[in-house]
Amino acid sequence: MRIIYTDNNATTKVADEVLEEMLPYFGELYGNPSSMHTFGDQVDKKMKQARQRVADFINADPDEIIFTSCGTESDNSAIYSAINAYPEKKHIITSNVEHPAVNKFYQQLQKTKGYEVTFVPVDKKGLLDLDLLYNSISDNTAIISLMWANNETGVMFPIEEIAKKANEKGVLFHTDAIQAAGKIPIDVKKAGIDMLSLSGHKIHAPKGIGVLYVKQGFKFSPLLIGGHQEKGRRGGTENTVSIIGLGKACELARENLTIVNTKVRKLRDYLQTRLLEKIPGSSVNGDLELRLPNTLSIGFDAVEGESILLMLDREGICASSGSACTSGSLEPSHVLMAMKVPFKSAHGSIRFSLSHYNTKEEMDIIITALVPVIQKLRDMSPFWKDGKVI
Amino acid sequence: MWDYTDKVKDHFLNPRNVGELEGANAIGESGSLNCGDALKLFLKVNENERIVDATFMTFGCASAVASSSALTEIIKGMTLDDAAKLTNDDISDYLGGLPKAKMHCSVMGQSALKKAIADYRGVQILAKPGNLVCECFEVTDLEIIDVVKANGITTTEIVTDYLKAGGGCGQCLDRIEEILESVKAEGKV
Numbered sequence: 090m091r092i093i094y095t096d097n098n099a100t101t102k103v104a105d106e107v108l109e110e111m112l113p114y115f116g117e118l119y120g121n122p123s124s125m126h127t128f129g130d131q132v133d134k135k136m137k138q139a140r141q142r143v144a145d146f147i148n149a150d151p152d153e154i155i156f157t158s159c160g161t162e163s164d165n166s167a168i169y170s171a172i173n174a175y176p177e178k179k180h181i182i183t184s185n186v187e188h189p190a191v192n193k194f195y196q197q198l199q200k201t202k203g204y205e206v207t208f209v210p211v212d213k214k215g216l217l218d219l220d221l222l223y224n225s226i227s228d229n230t231a232i233i234s235l236m237w238a239n240n241e242t243g244v245m246f247p248i249e250e251i252a253k254k255a256n257e258k259g260v261l262f263h264t265d266a267i268q269a270a271g272k273i274p275i276d277v278k279k280a281g282i283d284m285l286s287l288s289g290h291k292i293h294a295p296k297g298i299g300v301l302y303v304k305q306g307f308k309f310s311p312l313l314i315g316g317h318q319e320k321g322r323r324g325g326t327e328n329t330v331s332i333i334g335l336g337k338a339c340e341l342a343r344e345n346l347t348i349v350n351t352k353v354r355k356l357r358d359y360l361q362t363r364l365l366e367k368i369p370g371s372s373v374n375g376d377l378e379l380r381l382p383n384t385l386s387i388g389f390d391a392v393e394g395e396s397i398l399l400m401l402d403r404e405g406i407c408a409s410s411g412s413a414c415t416s417g418s419l420e421p422s423h424v425l426m427a428m429k430v431p432f433k434s435a436h437g438s439i440r441f442s443l444s445h446y447n448t449k450e451e452m453d454i455i456i457t458a459l460v461p462v463i464q465k466l467r468d469m470s471p472f473w474k475d476g477k478v479i
Numbered sequence: 480m481w482d483y484t485d486k487v488k489d490h491f492l493n494p495r496n497v498g499e500l501e502g503a504n505a506i507g508e509s510g511s512l513n514c515g516d517a518l519k520l521f522l523k524v525n526e527n528e529r530i531v532d533a534t535f536m537t538f539g540c541a542s543a544v545a546s547s548s549a550l551t552e553i554i555k556g557m558t559l560d561d562a563a564k565l566t567n568d569d570i571s572d573y574l575g576g577l578p579k580a581k582m583h584c585s586v587m588g589q590s591a592l593k594k595a596i597a598d599y600r601g602v603q604i605l606a607k608p609g610n611l612v613c614e615c616f617e618v619t620d621l622e623i624i625d626v627v628k629a630n631g632i633t634t635t636e637i638v639t640d641y642l643k644a645g646g647g648c649g650q651c652l653d654r655i656e657e658i659l660e661s662v663k664a665e666g667k668v
Contacts, residue, residue, distance in 0.1 A: 393515060393516065396491070396539070396544065400492075403492070432513040436515045469497050469544065470537070471508070471519040471536040471538055472512050
């Protein structure tokens with residue numbers, strides 16, 4: 090069956106160019122970059138090039154790049170390091186729509202280490218309450234950690250403005266830029282960001298590789314203690330193959346930034362407009378403007394997300410949902426609940442996240458498939474009658 | 480992805496007996512839009528108290544639809560007395576089993592059936608008996624005790640799988656734990 094992949098906020102296809110760059114290092118070029126022989130050193134040289142490419146992608150210095158195993162490790166390391174650097178400060182700030190990699194870690198610090206946590210709320214459009222955020226910053230604040238763009242809705246926070254404010258107040262600022270990367274330009278120097286997380290598999294590199302950018306001068310404490318790798322900031326033999334792949338992926342992502350903001354945005358807008366037109370009782374979740382160009386979170390009244398996804402799956406269409414039933418939890422997504430999306434559409438919310446590999450033809454197939462799926466489920470639903478919710 | 484049996488998939492994609500039933504003389508509803516799943520069951524019962532037809536309308540995930548569809552197939556031709564003895568396990572077994580976290584879908588079927596039977600017999604179920612434990616999903620202590628005893632449940636997670644109780648804000652998990660302990664102390668599990 091032909092697969093239409095519109096779940097790129099979950100993971101992405103490894104780009105052919107990335108795979109090609111990696112293949113030799115799976116095979117004959119297996120050396121350890123730390124070794125004292127030319128055979129290992131050639132891997133080290135290639136890894137240095139990758140580090141430079143990653144640094145260029147976010148306008149950092151290569152020494153400020155730490156390779157990790159995933160986005161979660163990057164997020165955890167940043168927070169862990171911040172509270173270690175300022176053990177006397179017992180207040181930490183984040184939002185209430187973060188990824189579990191930040192959210193759960195904060196909750197644990199609150200529960201087990203007695204940290205006072207400010208979870209800054211969002212409004213109906215998913216936008217941050219900036220007044221509350223700024224007013225909550227104090228001398229006791231160890232770190233502010235906020236996502237640049239939300240994985241479920243694509244809504245973006247004004248990270249540059251917040252970083253500036255954090256700098257003024259002398260508070261460490263970390264951003265999880267995992268969804269933003271490759272979709273909007275990122276300049277850590279200009280923005281004055283202290284730490285930033287990236288994940289390879291969201292930008293057409295393989296799974297199992299992440300990055301933590303750490304601004305020069307910050308006293309970083311490693312989460313993984315071991316060898317001298319990553320200048321003592323992350324022990325463990327480097328995942329050379331994936332690092333090399335990620336370097337290539339960052340180079341491509343820079344080149345593709347324009348395509349994502351033109352072609353991909355157009356496809357997303359086309360899908361959005363047509364679905365809203367053709368399916369009554371549908372609504373977009375999140376601010377329409379301050380949103381990633383590739384993401385559409387759309388709710389359908391009186392139907393449930395898992396059912397929609399499984400019916401789309403039969404047509405080879407891959408998307409995801411914010412519904413409870415797909416995740417094993419019972420509440421709909423914490424992001425949609427934080428935005429106070431009404432239950433009638435929250436349970437039936439579907440996320441389409443595109444990449445530059447998608448085509449208009451694919452959007453048309455999705456639209457054609459989705460209309461009868463929603464109809465079939467509404468014909469079955471006790472909450473839908475005569476074209477509206479009852 | 481959930482590990483659904485072929486039977487669950489079949490009843491989800493080709494649900495039997497969907498829609499309102501004309502001439503229904505018993506209706507039972509369970510769940511709500513807020514909860515994320517709901518079932519409205521329609522029965523036609525003859526003068527001998529036999530279910531001659533049954534249909535459903537369901538909002539929910541694949542296992543909720545499949546459980547509803549299975550329920551209508553099982554009860555057609557049954558007397559109300561026999562139908563009243565139906566358990567959620569009967570629904571789950573008919574489908575070749577449900578993932579643990581989806582057991583509440585079969586409980587929803589059983590609950591709607593109970594209400595439809597009460598509706599036919601003119602018995603009013605006014606308020607749920609017992610004290611409210613889970614506010615998110617409106618589950619009482621007596622409901623929890625029933626399900627714990629009937630299924631030999633020993634952990635709060637499994638209570639959540641069956642009743643959803645504790646699966647929302649989680650504030651009642653300690654209370655559910657206490658109930659489990661008290662049932663255990665009675666030696667019923």
